[in-house]
Amino acid sequence: xxxxxxxxxxxxxxxxxxCTMMLGDLGANVLKVERPGSGDDTRGWGPPFDExxxxxxxxxxxxxxxxxxxxxxxxxxxxxxxxxxxxADVVVENFRPGTLERYGLGSEALRQGNPRLVWxxxxxxxxxxxxxxxDFVVQAESGWMSITGEPGSAAMKHGVALAxxxxxxxxxxxxxxxxxxxxxxxxxxxxEVSLARSAEAALVNVAQNVLxxxxxxxxxxxxxxxxxxxxxxxxxxxxxxxAVGNDAQWAACASALTLExxxxxxxxxxxxxxxxxxxxxxxxxxxxxxxxxAEWRVxxxxxxxxxxxxRAVTEVLACTDASALTGMPPSVPxxxxxxxxxxxxxxxxxRAAGWGAFG
Numbered sequence: 001x002x003x004x005x006x007x008x009x010x011x012x013x014x015x016x017x018x019c020t021m022m023l024g025d026l027g028a029n030v031l032k033v034e035r036p037g038s039g040d041d042t043r044g045w046g047p048p049f050d051e052x053x054x055x056x057x058x059x060x061x062x063x064x065x066x067x068x069x070x071x072x073x074x075x076x077x078x079x080x081x082x083x084x085x086x087x088a089d090v091v092v093e094n095f096r097p098g099t100l101e102r103y104g105l106g107s108e109a110l111r112q113g114n115p116r117l118v119w120x121x122x123x124x125x126x127x128x129x130x131x132x133x134x135d136f137v138v139q140a141e142s143g144w145m146s147i148t149g150e151p152g153s154a155a156m157k158h159g160v161a162l163a164x165x166x167x168x169x170x171x172x173x174x175x176x177x178x179x180x181x182x183x184x185x186x187x188x189x190x191x192e193v194s195l196a197r198s199a200e201a202a203l204v205n206v207a208q209n210v211l212x213x214x215x216x217x218x219x220x221x222x223x224x225x226x227x228x229x230x231x232x233x234x235x236x237x238x239x240x241x242x243a244v245g246n247d248a249q250w251a252a253c254a255s256a257l258t259l260e261x262x263x264x265x266x267x268x269x270x271x272x273x274x275x276x277x278x279x280x281x282x283x284x285x286x287x288x289x290x291x292x293x294a295e296w297r298v299x300x301x302x303x304x305x306x307x308x309x310x311r312a313v314t315e316v317l318a319c320t321d322a323s324a325l326t327g328m329p330p331s332v333p334x335x336x337x338x339x340x341x342x343x344x345x346x347x348x349x350x351r352a353a354g355w356g357a358f359g
Contacts, residue, residue, distance in 0.1 A: 001333070002028040005179070006355050008084055009033060009065060010093035010100075012040040014135070014161055015195060016122050017061040018168030020092050023175065024064030025334030029358040031084065031350065032065040032341060039069070039343040050324060052342075059340050061168075063326045066357060067341025068350045072103045080351065085110045085117065087355055089188075090175055094122040097130055107190050118178040118188040120171050125196045133195045135161040142199035143217070147206060150221040167198040228273040228280055229253070232310070235293035239310040242284070242300065246270075249305055256303035257287045 005028040009020040017032070017040070024030040034040050040062070046055035070077040082105060085091055091110065093100060100106045107119040124133015131137075139145050139157045149156035174191040182188050200207075206217050209225060218225075222232035222241070229250075230243050244250050247269055254262035261283050266272045273280050288296060293309045300307040322328050325339050349357035 002026040005029065005090065006088045007031070007090040007092065008081075008088040010081075010091060010095065011122060012094065013042055014061060014164035015133075015168040015171065015193075016092050016094045017042075018165060019120070019122070019171040019175070020065065021061050021063055022169070022172045022330075022332055022334075023090070024338075025330040025332055025336070027334065028090075029355065030065040031068055031346075031355075032062060033068050033070050033081065034343060036069040036071050036344065043343065054340070054342070056324075059325065060327045062340035063336055064338050065341055066338070066346040066350065067344055068347050069344035072100075072105070078103055078105060081105055082110065082113070084350075084354060086114045088114070088117060089179070090118045090120065092120045092122070092171065092175070094133070096132075097123070097127065111188065111190065114188075116182060116186065116188045118175055118182060119190040120175050120178075121190070121192045122167060122171050123192065123194045126194045127192050135164040135195065138163040138195040138199050142196060143203060143206075144199060147217050147219055149219050151219050153219065153221075162202075163195045163199040166202055167193055167195045170198045223277075223281075226274070227270060228277045229284055231281065233285055233288045235288050235291060235296055237292045237294075240288070240293040240296060241308050241310065243306040243308075245306065252303040253300065253305045256299050256305060257284065259283055259287060 002023060005023070007020055007023050007028045007030040009016065009030055009032045011017055011020065012034070020030050020032070032040075038044065040058060042057040042061075043055055045057040048056045050056070050059070070081055072078060072081075085105070091107075101109075107121070111117045111119055121127065122133075123129065124138065125131045136157055139162070140155070142163065144163070145155035145157055148158060171191075171193040174193055178189050178191055205226070209215075210217050224230035227244065230245070232239055232241050242253065244253055250267070250270075250273065251262070254267075261267055261280065267276065267280065297307055297309055320329055323336075326336050330336065346357060
């Protein structure tokens, strides 16, 4: 889909590399540029490391790229990057504000030489802030941690660096929109995505609850602020979740579980179930503890009730085509063409042939 699109990846860590990997999965030619010696910070974020010494973290977001090392302090390397940018369709970077400008490689200078260039900057807290953007900090300041965890517990971060992941996906979306606009105008543009704005926007219904009710958001653990039953339960052998999203699903759920509550008119609407949350949850918990999660999954699936067993990551991986070298399968309709590059693996080819090194 993006065959022939050239992406110069000047980013590091997670959000930027995830963005460019997605573009690579979609067919773009992605050239990852790293500092000599140490490369991307995440090359050292381990263990675990594979048998070649590559960190699992780095491998997770850097497939479908060629690798070049370049030193911004060297005039020859700056000239090489400017030349590559002159032929690129997209540049993605997450340097501290002003860093690239000091070396003559900022957005304004390079887009002047290549008006079709789409430039994407990923920041932690917006273009006006020099604060480093780390997912954990953003999860704290975006309100996520204040609503995550069990009621009465300490604030808790998400198990995945989700602020980085969302920002990377938002960046890919913004880049694709800019490429579509370029197809009409013939001119590229600069777009900026921040971890903080992406995380704040992801509050969606939680933020809207506060805006509409005026009441502060609270922790619900594995329950839901607006829906009942919609939470974790314990079967006889392991945990499962049931997610009733409408009144018809409740009727089906109560019938499938043969609950005495099934015929209670006070519980036919979600508002009624919210008002009697403890009663509904207690009755379901007693019933679900009588059989295994797998048995209940079969029963509830047959009744059309959304449910799922809480699986370990190892169980999830056993059901995918995940690779220790190239990571999880693409989340977009794409293909895996290149493993993540070793540090500077394609430097000689790029210095000799530029974008022609992609063949």
